[in-house]
Amino acid sequence: MSALLTGLALTIGLTAMSPTGQAASPASGEPVRSCASLPELTFADGTRVTGAEETDAICHVRLLVPGSVNIAVSLPAHGWNGRFQGVGGGGYAGVLTPPDAAARAGYAAAATDTGHTGSPLSGAWAWSPTGMKQDLITDFAERSVHEMTVKGKAVTRAYYGTAPDHSYWNGCSTGGRQGLMEAQRHPEDYDGILSAAPAINWDRFIPAELWPQVVMRESGHVVSSCTFEAVNKAVVAACDGQDGVTDGIVDPRTCRFDPSKLIGTTTPCGTVTAEDAAVVKKIWQGPRRKNGSFLWYGLTPGTSFAGLAGSTSTGQAAPFPITADWFTYWLAKNPDFDWRTVTTAGFADWFDRSRTEYHDVIGTDDPDLRAFRDGGGKLVLWHGWADQLIFPQGTIDYYQRVAARMGGLDRTERFARLFMAPGVAHCSGGPGAAPVDPLAALVKWVEEGKAPNTLAGANGELTRPLCRWPSVPRYTGHGSTSDAANFRCAAAYGPQRR
Template sequence: MSTSPVNRLRRLAVPLLALTALLLPTVPVPASAAPAATSAECAPPAAPNVPGARVLSVTAQAKPAGVIESPWFPPIAYPALCEIKVTLTHPGVNDNVLVAAWLPRAGWNGRFQGVGGGGYSMGNFDFGLAMALRDGYAAATTNGGVGDDGLSPASWALGPDGKVNEELLTNFSSRSLHDMAVVGKAVTAAHYGRPAGYAYWNGCSTGGRQGLMNAQRYPGDYDGILAAAPAISMPRFLVADLWGQVVMRQEKVLPTNCEFEAFQQAAIKACDTLDGVADGVLEQPLRCRYDPAALIGQKIQCEGKEITISRATAEVVRKIWAGHPSWSALPKSAPFSVVADTQPGPSGKRVGVPNPIADNWVRYFVEENPDFTLDTVTYRDFNRIAAKSPAKLDRFIGTDNPDLSAFRRAGGKMITWHGWTDPIIFAQGTTDYRDRVEHRMGGAARVDDFYRVFLAPGVDHCGGGTGPAPVDPLGALTKWVEQGKAPETLPAATQSPTGTPITRNLCRYPQTSHYDGKGDPNQATSYHCTR
C-alpha cells in the first residue's frame, strides 16, 4: 500500500535529520585529538552562560541503553546516556525554550553534534539524538520555544493581536540555533571535563536550512555542516508548492493521483537514456523535454477503472511542470503526490489536498488568517501571495545570503546533498544558491575549498525514491574537516525492486554522472563524472 502524502510529510516531521544515514550503518572517523572517554556520573552542570538569554533550569537524568522504533525506518539502538535538559527564556519575549543534550556514558568520540529539525519542528528529541548517540557523538537539539508539531505552527505563529509572532519566528529561524550550540557545547564540556574536539551540524529539510543559517549567521558554531535538502527561501518555495493546487482549482480539473503518476512515468521513460543508460532514473531531469500532450488519449487503469487521459488533464500537468515565475518548478522526474494531491471528498467528488506545511505557511505567516483556504484563490490572488510572502518574511527566514566569507574565515566546511526528485523542496533552489555563492565569493574553485554540493538523481526528499542516496555524508564531512580530504564524490546506494544492490558515486556539482557504456550499470565503477 502506498503511503499517503500527508503521512509522507509526517514522516519528514518525525526523523528530522539527514535520514539517509539509515540506509547503511555509519562508521564515524575517530577524532585523533579526542580519545574515547567514560563518565559514570550524571549530574546537572552549572547553568551555562547564554548571551541574550536567561537560564531557568538545568536538570540531569541517567537513561539506560534502548531502541528507538519508527514506522518508517529501521530501529535505532543507542547506548546508556546522561540526558541534560536546559530551559531558558529571552527577556521581553516571554518564551520558554528547551535544549536537550544526550551524552553517551561511555565511548564518546570526542565530537559534538547539533541535531536539526523538520517541517515546523526545530529539533528531534528522540530519533535524531539516538542516531547521533549511536555513532558516539554528544548531541543536542532544541524546540526553540515553538513546540514539536512538524506540520502546523498554529500554536505559536500568531500573537494575541492576530499578527505574526515575530519573536518566536526569530527563534525558529535563527536565534535558538545559536542558543542550542552554546548550551550543547557547554554541557558537553562540563560533563566530560573538556570541550569537544570538533562540532558538527547534521540536518535535512528544515534541518538543512538550519545548517545554512548557522553558516551564514553563526559561522563559528560548527566546524562542519551537513545541510541536506535545505529549505532555502522558505517564503518562496512553500508558496510554489501550492501552485499545482491553484492550477487544478482554476482549471476545474482534479486528476487522480494515478493519472499524475502516469505522466511522471511517461516523462522518465521518454528521457531515461539521456544519461547513457536505461535505469528509470534521470541524471539531469531539467534536460527532459517530454510534452504531456503525448499522453492524450492513452488509456490507463486507475482505481479499478479504465481512464482515458484527457487534453484538460494534460494541460494541468503542463502548467504544473511549467511552474510559477516566482520559483522553480517541479522536476519532471518527481512525483506529484505532494504538490498536486487529490482525494475523494465527502460527497465522492475529488478535492485537492494541499501540502499542509505550505498551506499553513500561507494561512498563518502570509495571510495571518487561520481560516484561509485555497478554494477561492485565483491566479491573480496567487501572484499577490507569491510576491507578499518573501517581501514580508525573507528578512526572518530567507536563509539565502550568499556571503559565506565569515564561515570560510572560521575554517568551516559544508556539504549539501539534494535529491533530484524531491517533490517538496525542489533541488533547483540548492543549485541556484550554490551558483550565487560562487558569484559572490570568487568562483567555483574558491567555493569548493569549503562548500560542496552533490545532487542525487532519483532520490526523493531526504531519502527514498528509486535512485541511490548517500551512504555516509557525515563521515565524508568529518574526513574533510579533520583530515583535509575534500570529497570529490559521495558514495551512494540503494536496491532495485528485486533486491539487487545498486551503487553510484554522486558527482560534485556541477558535474554529472555518465555511464561508460560497457560496465555493469548497477555498479558505481561503470560511471564517471563529467561536465
Template sequence: MTKTTYPPGPRRRGRGRRALLPVTSVVVAWTLAVFTPTFAAPAGTQAADASPTGGTAVRSCESMIDLRLPGRRVESATSVGATEELPAYCDIQLTVTDPASDESFRVGVFLPSATWNGRFVGTGGGGFMGGGPDEPCGRYDPCSLADGYATANTDAGVPTTNNQGEFALSPDNTLNKPVVDIWNHLSIHQTAVSAKKVITAYYGKGPAYSYFYGGSAGGRQAMMEAQRHPHDYDGLAVFWPALNLSRLLPASLWPQVVMNVAGHFIPQSTFGAVNDRAIAQCDGRDGVHDRIVSDWRACGFDARTLIGDVLTAQEADIINKIWKGPRGTDGRFLWHGPPPGTPLGRMAGTVTDEDGTTSPQPRTDALTWVTHWVLQDPDFDWRTLTYEKFADVFERSVAKWERTVDAVDPDLSAFRATGGRMVITHGTFDGSIPVQGTVDYYNRVADRMGGIREVQDFARLFLAPGGGHETLIRSHPHPGLMPAGYYGGLPSPGSALEAVVNWVEKKRKPTTLLGVGEGSTGETGMKRPLCMYPLAARYKGHGDTNDADNFRCAAR
C-alpha cells in the same frame, strides 16, 4: 536508570518586561556568557590527519543537575544504560530563556558515559518542528551517539508534534515575533553554545570538532548556522534544504490553484502515468537504461505529447503549468516547479473516491503559511485564489519573510574564514522541495565568492538522480538514488556526514558521495556515485550497472 530533577518551571513565561536597567543587565550578561566562544577550538586549528582525543566524564551524570549556566536551567540529569543500539550515556535536559523576550525553549544534550570520541554533532528538525530534545538521535536513527559522538537538539520553542506552523500567529491574529525568532535561528545557535558548555563541564574539555546534520527544515537550520553563526560548527551535512520558505511554501499551493482555476483535479494515477512516460523519454542519457534520469536538466518533456493517449488537452496544460512553476499574470517567474518525473502526491495532492470523484488535498504546511504567516487570517479559503490573487499572496510572502526566515544569503565568507566545510545534497525528484532552488542558491554563492572552483574549496553540492525527500522515497514508483546514510546521523561509509568529517579533520576533499538505490520496494542493491555539481554520472560501458565503480563523473 537513575534520575535527578528539579521541579520543572514553566516552559514559556509571560512577555512582560521588567524595568529597563535590570533587563539590560540581564541581556548583556547573557550575551557575554552565551555568545563568546571561549570553550571550543576554532575551526581548522588541528593539524591534518589529527584525530581528536576523546575521554570519559570527570563528574557523575547526576551531579550535572547542579550545573549553573547563565540564561539556562538544568531540568534533569539522567544516566541511561547501554543497549544494543546505543552506549551508556548521560541525558541532560535544559531550559534556555531568551532575555529579550522571556520566551524559552528546550535543549537535550546526550553525552556518552565512557566512549566519547571528542566530537559533537547537533541535529535539526523537520517541517515546522525544531527537533526532538527528548531523543538522543533527534529525528535521525541510527544516530551519531552510537559512534561515540556527543549529540544535542532542540524543540526550538515550538510543539514537537502536530505542528504545522500555527505558532506564528497569536490568538488576536498578530504575529508572535519572539517565538518566530527563537524558532527561526536563535534556538539552533543556542543549542550549539549550550551543548558545548555542557560537554566541557562533563568531560573537563570541549569538543575538538563540532558538526551539524540536518535535512529539509534541518537543512535550512544548517544554512542559517553558516550564514548567521559561522563559528558554531566546523562542518555541516546539509540535506535537501528548505532554503526559501517565503517562496517555497506559497509555491507549493500553485498546483492546487492551477487545478482549481481549471475546475479539474487530476487523479494521482494520471500523474503517475505521465511520469512513467517522462522518465522513459529522458532515461538513457547516462549510457544505461535503468529508469533513473541522471541528467534531469536536459529532460524537456512536454505533457502535450500525451494528448489523446494519457491526457486530455486540459490536463496536459495543467501539468505543464505545474512543471513550469508559479508565474505572475504577466508570465514573470516566481518560483520553480517540480521537474518532469517528480512524484506529485504531496505538492499536487489529490484524492479520488470510489465513485471517481477527485478532490484536492493541499499541503497543510503551505496552507498554514498562507493563512497564518502571510495573511494572518486562519479562516482564509485558498479556493478563492485566482492567478492574480495568488501572485499577490506570493509577493506579500516574499516581502514579509524573505529577510527573516529564508536562508539564502550567498555571502559565506565568514564561514569559509573559520575553516568551515559543508556538503550539500539534494534529490532531483524531490516532491517537497524542488531541487532547482538549491542549485540556484549554490550558483549564487559561486557568483558572489569568486566562481564555483573557489566555492568548492569549502562547500560542495552533490545531486542524487531520481532521489526524493527524506524517507518518502520509499513511496516513489521508480528507482531513485539517495545518499548513503540519509536516514541517520551516523557517519557511515560514503555518507555526507562521513565526507564532512574527513574533509574537516583529514583535509580530504570529497569528489563523490555514495548513492544507494531505493524504490517502492525499498533497497534495490543499486550503488552509484553521486557526482559533485555540475558533473553527472556516466556509465563506462562495461560491468554491472548496479556497481558504482562502473560509472564516472563527467560534464554534461
C-alpha cells in the same frame, strides 16, 4: 568551577570527577562527572537543566532556555569521540527528539524543538488574534539553533571535562536550512555543516508549493493520482535512457517531455484529457506572474506529484499542510482563510507578500559565506533531483550565487561543494541512489583535509557516485550498471571531469 564558553558564563558547582570518584583524563573519552550531577549546572542567562538521566549508556540531558526553547543533549556514557553534532529538525519543528543515534555513533549531540511545541506540519503556533508571535518566529528561524549549539557544547564540556575537538551540523529539509543559517549568521559554531535538501528560500518555495493546487482548482477538476502516475511513467519511458543507462532514473536537465502528447492516451483511470496535460505543464513550469514572468520553480519531470498536487480518496484537493498553514496563519493571518480564494492571476501578490514579510527572517539565502570560509569551515550540500517537496533548482540557484559571491566555482569548492542525486526524493526515497554516509565525508574533509570529489550513493543493490555539481555520473560502457565502479563523473555536456 566556572568557565567562559563562547561568551556564555557557565558556572559548575562540582569538582570534575569521574563516576567512580577518580579524576579522569579529558582525552579519555570518558566523563569526568556523573550524569545525575548535571542539573547542578547553572547558566548566566537563566537557562536551566531540567533533567539528566543515564539510560542505555547515554546521558540524556534536558535544558530550558529563557523564551521556551527546549534542548535535548545526548552524551555517550563511554567512548566519546571528541566531537559535537548538532542535529536538525523538520517542517515547522515543534518536537524534541533526543539525538540518540548520533550519541550511539560516539558524538555528543544536541537537538531542539526551536521554541514551540506541536506537529511539524502545523504553523498555527506563530499566529495569535493580537498579531504574529515574533519572538517564537525568531526562535524558529535562527535563535534556537544557536542557543542549542552553545548550550550543548557547554554541557559537553562539563560532562567530559574538555570542549569538543570538532563540531558538525547534520540536517535535512528544515535541518538543512538550519545548518545554512548557522553558516550565515553564526559561522563560528561549526567546523563542518552537512545540509541536505535545505529548506532555504523559505519565503519563496513555501508559497510556490501551493501553485499545483491553485492550478488544479482553476482547471475545474482535481487530477487523479492515477493520471499523475501515468504521466510520470511516460516521462521515464521517454527520458530514462538519455544518460546511457535504462534504470528508471531521469535527469531532468536533459528531459524535454511535452505532456500534450498524452492527450487521448488510455490509462487505468481513464483517458488523459487536454485539461490534465495543461495542469501538468503549469505545475512543471512553476508559479508565474500574470505577464508570464518567473516567480519560482516547479516540480521536475518524473518527480512525484503526491506531495504538492495530492488529493483524497474521494477526489478532493489536499494541499500540503505546511503550505496551507503558511497562507492561513503567516500570510492571511486569519484561521478562517480559505486557500481556494488564491488564484493564478493573484498569486504574485501572495508571493510578494511572503518575500516582503519573511525573507530577512527565514529566507536563509545569504551567499556571503566569507566568515565561515575564513574560519576554516567546510560545507557539504546535497539535494535529490526528484524532491517532491523542496524544488532542487532553488538549492542550485543558491550555490551558484555563493560561487559568484565567493570568487567563482573553483574558489568556492575549496570550502563548499554541492552534490545532486538523480532520482532521489525528499531527503531519501525514489529510484535513485541517496548518499550513504555524507557526514563521514565531511569529517574527513574537516579533519584530514580530503575534500570529497564524489559522495557514495546507494539504493539497495544499486550503487552510484554522486558527483559534485555540475557534473553527472556517466556509465563507462563496461560492467554492471548497478555498480558505482563502472561510472565516472562527467560534465553534463562535454568532456569528463575527474
